[in-house]
Amino acid sequence: MKFFLDTADLAEIEEAASWGALAGVTTNPTLYSRIGGKLDDFHDHIKRICELVDGPVSAESVAMTRDEIIADGRKLASIADNVVVKIPTMVEGLAATKVLASEGIAVNMTLCFSVPQAILAARSGARYISPFVGRFDDISEDGLTQLENVVAAVNNYDFGHDIEIIAASIRSANHVTQAALMGADIATVPFAVLKKCVEHPLTDRGLEAFLKDWEKVQNA
Secondary structure: OEEEEEOOOHHHHHHHHHOOOEEEEEEOHHHHHHOOOOHHHHHHHHHHHHHHOOOOEEEEOOOOOHHHHHHHHHHHHOOOOOEEEEEEOOHHHHHHHHHHHHOOOOEEEEEEOOHHHHHHHHHHOOOEEEEEOHHHHHOOOOHHHHHHHHHHHHHOOOOOOOOEEEEEOOOOHHHHHHHHHOOOOEEEEOHHHHHHHHOOHHHHHHHHHHHHHHHHHHHO
């Protein structure tokens, strides 16, 4: 499974990239606003992210009608070769995805919550499909089961093009573990969750014991 970082923070992206495990980034205007970004600089910021990341960078369209999404998607795709246009799973989004995909523009269909939505996204030509996990947990439903169902259903068929399932709205290292076990292609995670994936108390204890033993050797 590949790791994408869900952020607009350049410092977080640079740090994660230095670990050698970062395969891409997903972002949106909301994440950009959280770091003090302004809408008129959003495209320039996406370009800076693309320069840091050797992999897909999902940039979200904020348009709501198919013609507007298509126009917005073309602008986003022109920023850099590794931009993926992020479009919500809805009727207008499906129609826009069909057009953009026919032009060779990669689309990440986001806000996916069901198997039928995922199959429709695949049929429309989406390159990536993002079932949300945490949003289900927020309403006391099982987001991991929904993700597992989407992975199984999409893998049942040959849609004629490459499709990767992105486990999105990830809130914990356990979400990442379960997504990997059920065969999700990608987990897109906040930086804090990515750090949690590296950490383990037994690793800390092992390091502590190692340092104590090394100190004894040095003082012998």
